[in-house]
Amino acid sequence: MNLSRMLTEIISMEDLYAENAEWRDGHRKNEAIILSSSAIVSTISSSTLIWMIFRSPERLTTTRHRILFGMAVGDILYSLSFATYNAIVPSDVDYLSWNAHGNQITCTVSGFMTMVGMLMSSLYSCSLNIYSLAIVKYNKTDSYIRTKMEPFLHAVPIVMSLAFGFALLATRGYNHDGLGCIAPTYDPPHCIGIEDGQVREGFEIPCGRGGDGPSRIILSVGFSFVVFWSPATTSVTLGMMHRHVSRQERRMGRYGERALNHSAPQENNNTPAASSVGGSNGINSMMRSIATSVNRTFGRLSSRSTSNQNNSTSRLVMVRARAYTIAFFLTWSWSIVLFVFDGVGRVAGVGREVPLAIEYLVMFFTPLQGFWNLLIFMYPKVMKAKRSRGGNLSWCQATTEAFCPAINRWRERRTAENDEREIPQEEEEKPEIPADQERQGDTELVASSLPCDVRPGSEEEKTEIEA
Numbered sequence: 001m002n003l004s005r006m007l008t009e010i011i012s013m014e015d016l017y018a019e020n021a022e023w024r025d026g027h028r029k030n031e032a033i034i035l036s037s038s039a040i041v042s043t044i045s046s047s048t049l050i051w052m053i054f055r056s057p058e059r060l061t062t063t064r065h066r067i068l069f070g071m072a073v074g075d076i077l078y079s080l081s082f083a084t085y086n087a088i089v090p091s092d093v094d095y096l097s098w099n100a101h102g103n104q105i106t107c108t109v110s111g112f113m114t115m116v117g118m119l120m121s122s123l124y125s126c127s128l129n130i131y132s133l134a135i136v137k138y139n140k141t142d143s144y145i146r147t148k149m150e151p152f153l154h155a156v157p158i159v160m161s162l163a164f165g166f167a168l169l170a171t172r173g174y175n176h177d178g179l180g181c182i183a184p185t186y187d188p189p190h191c192i193g194i195e196d197g198q199v200r201e202g203f204e205i206p207c208g209r210g211g212d213g214p215s216r217i218i219l220s221v222g223f224s225f226v227v228f229w230s231p232a233t234t235s236v237t238l239g240m241m242h243r244h245v246s247r248q249e250r251r252m253g254r255y256g257e258r259a260l261n262h263s264a265p266q267e268n269n270n271t272p273a274a275s276s277v278g279g280s281n282g283i284n285s286m287m288r289s290i291a292t293s294v295n296r297t298f299g300r301l302s303s304r305s306t307s308n309q310n311n312s313t314s315r316l317v318m319v320r321a322r323a324y325t326i327a328f329f330l331t332w333s334w335s336i337v338l339f340v341f342d343g344v345g346r347v348a349g350v351g352r353e354v355p356l357a358i359e360y361l362v363m364f365f366t367p368l369q370g371f372w373n374l375l376i377f378m379y380p381k382v383m384k385a386k387r388s389r390g391g392n393l394s395w396c397q398a399t400t401e402a403f404c405p406a407i408n409r410w411r412e413r414r415t416a417e418n419d420e421r422e423i424p425q426e427e428e429e430k431p432e433i434p435a436d437q438e439r440q441g442d443t444e445l446v447a448s449s450l451p452c453d454v455r456p457g458s459e460e461e462k463t464e465i466e467a
Helices: 013-055 063-080 104-136 142-170 215-259 272-276 279-348 356-388 395-403 405-429 435-448 459-466
Strands: none
Touching: 013 063, 013 356, 063 104, 063 142, 063 356, 104 142, 104 215, 104 279, 142 215, 215 279, 279 356, 356 395, 395 405
């Protein structure tokens, strides 16, 4: 029971609306618009990513695509929970939240999607980095990853997210807190002076809902995976990959210098012993020496080519993992700052308010992981489309080619049909010239083509021109 709330007088509805009107129609409205707009963009981006995965030749046959698919599903769940411009917020707090037209059921559904989607997308980011680490550092084959590792790479995000989601559902931990429906206790301003479990007249949701269970502990542990364990896992795995690739490249540099070193001792056949050998034996010995040198040279080149190929593959996988790690931190960094800021204030007992700038950054960046993931996934395809025609495509055309090549083909086909249609029209619109004018035109054309010193004047010159 919240004793501090019980010792305070009940605030009238007129005072509630008067005190929160400016905040509701200003800051809260701006937050809702920014958050929902970013959420819609991310939902469309993650849906497009899933569509592109199913359009690709590999579809869901690769581990990487399956992990990206799970990450996109988690982002869609998380983004959809904020994509309603506060319409799912309970109408009980319409004096506090702009555009609140929902009830406790809509708030619970939104909170469940928020929790499940948040944990699923962040834990799948860890799975993607662990998968990349297995390729880069430990050289695991696709069959080994698919049979030994991949079940855990999917099970941990799905099981953990659903476990925390249903745990908060069982403990009534989905309540509105002014920003979303994922607060452990329902304690809005109109509940001041009301006992826990009581419903104030004119409202529907009981005050203090969820405060008598372990929902606060469950929520804190769940948030710890987002603000601590996932960032730590992605950072450590990326650091291990970077260190391994750097060492591998330095080792290849030293190996390449030795391979190109021509100062190694060579066999000298101009010795007295060699000179004393007969002609046929000397030729056979020389041929064997040449064959041995050729085999050694090609063996070194083949080994070096294989090492270079493995090194380039490792660097490609590491760069891709680094891009998705940056996308993760772009999405959750400000939420981590907000969580730490709020937690430090609670531990220190200081009632400082979070700066509005941080709240706006959280509202803008938090739902956008699907957008960053789509950019990373499509960038190589756009570059490939741009290089496919010698760099003649614009960025817009290359993007269209990467997303939907049929659109560009349809445009080219339509342009070709229009060109073919214009040629007969020009021939039909050409006016007919009478025979006498045509002969006169031919005469003038021939005359104009003569040198400057020959002009049609005398009868003799006209006869020569007509001939």
